[in-house]
Amino acid sequence: MRQQYFKIVLFSASLFALIPSIANAQSRFQFDTQSIENRIKNDIKILASDSMEGRESGTKGEMMAADYIVAQFKEIGLKPFYENSYKKSFDFLDGWVYGDSNNLTINNKVFKLGKDFYPLTFSENKSFEGDLVKVGYGIISPKDNMDDYKNLKNLKDKIFVIEASMPNNVSKSNDITDYESKIDTAIAKGAAGIIFINSDIKCDKPTRDLSSTVLKRPIPIIFADQLAYKLIMDGTVWKAKIKVDLKKVEKTGYNVAGYIDNGAKQTVIIGGHFDHLGFGGDGSRSPGSKEVHHGADDNASGTAGMIEMARYYKSVSNLKNNYVFVGFSAEEKGMIGSSNFLKSYTDVSNINFMINLDMIGRLDTSKKGLLINGTGTSTIWDSLIKVTQTNEFKIKTSESGMGSSDQMAFTLKDIPVLFFFSDIEPDYHKPSDTWDKINFPGEAKIIQYAEQIIDKADKMGKLTFVKLKEANNQTQKFKGVTIGxxxxxxxxxxxxxxxxxxxxxxxxxxxxxxxxxxxxxxxxxxxxxxxxxxxxxxxxxxxxxxxxxxxxxxxxxxxxxx
CATH class of the missing domain: 2.30.42.10 (PDZ domain)
Incomplete structure (x- = not known):
């Protein structure tokens, strides 16, 4: 552990050697487009480097990224937002791992975890002993004239053996063929445990990843492989005992915040999340990849934009608001960092408005241009955008302050927000989201444009929040109703x-x-x-x-x- 920490310190020191040591923000920074472009390019290249290991919250990559942001804040001259610190920790659930008591026994033969069987992410921590019954693919599909349970009786409190694959005569688009549907059908038929097997060499085995976002079912569920599979298929079975033991993985993340105290009554929050996906896993659009997910656009670009705005506002005189600049962590885990930031904030009624920068590095002037969400959260946003003209790119606005980024936590606290976003590109949540694909001139122009909006809003006193009736609860993942x-x-x-x-x-x-x-x-x-x-x-x-x-x-x- 000491050795790992020493490596982190050495790497951080090598990064910070790249940062120029200059006296103060007002004299050392030029704010022409080219100068901004050069600085954000340096920031993004470092944050999205292989050495940062994808900046997953709760890892050493996140710590290194947080330390880099802290170093920038110190060089700019921001005050620590927290008591004697720029960083504040928070704990979160980050999936599950195998415990010490997982067990599969068939006809008194004990099998080896990892080689012969492994628990699936849907499983509850339970044990059950009972008879095995093979239910084929475990599918009921009237549409395809198929019912694997039709001729089976006395199924209650049995351990169902289900094929992981699906037959050729069932439509692959039919949602009754996925694991969750097979599990739910089995439970409805009386299953007290489930063993998945795979007789089709063309079918992938179920993932060993244990997600924190999957619904746990109330029974033990495993996949049988190798010797366990052979014994089940032998046909002379039978009784089995399953025990599943999964342990929660709890990790610690860090928000990073610096402060400009102008002695004002209200404070403006300018933020962007700096975490990403690490080496893939949950959220990756490259299934099975263990490569570094660099997250240059998502969201080294927004983090660099937040840091650049800190440089700018530290150089501006006569501001009417205090300013807090925040790098949120664990956005990719469910916007946990921004939620924790507000929970620890002394008095949210003093927050005037919030600016969120998320994925601002891939501006395409031939398509949508810049997207600005949250314009309906205050009475002034539309008029400010209208009078802040630009010929550099198109602007598309949306009233809603909700959506899957950090401004949502502020919207829910009745704080006006604007969310700047240059849209999702094909490299989103893939290892290929690298620094060399960033449109640096475009991002520099977005930053300058956002600063013009903020400059005007700064002089307008306390903004009025407008509560919108949102059309949809955007956190809903399943079919059915929402409650808002x-x-x-x-x-x-x-x-x-x-x-x-x-x-x-x-x-x-x-x-x-x-x-x-x-x-x-x-x-x-x-x-x-x-x-x-x-x-x-x-x-x-x-x-x-x-x-x-x-x-x-x-x-x-x-x-x-x-």
Missing amino acids: VVPDHSYSGVGMRIDGIIDGRPGQKAGLLAGDIVLKIGEHEVNEIMSYMKALGFFKKGEKSTITIKRGEETLVKDIEF
């Missing part, structure tokens, strides 16, 4: 804690509040975010039910109409 609440992804207790309420939606009408913990929807238990979303899938628009919540020490039941 935003889950708190940093919460690791039982239930789903609400981070924000969308005005005019069923949750708000039912009297739910931020901080409430949802325990049950109707008769469906809610243990975490994924089971919350699954529970919503049982209802249709217009139906009425109840929602059980914990508020402080009280357990309350509210009526709700979807």
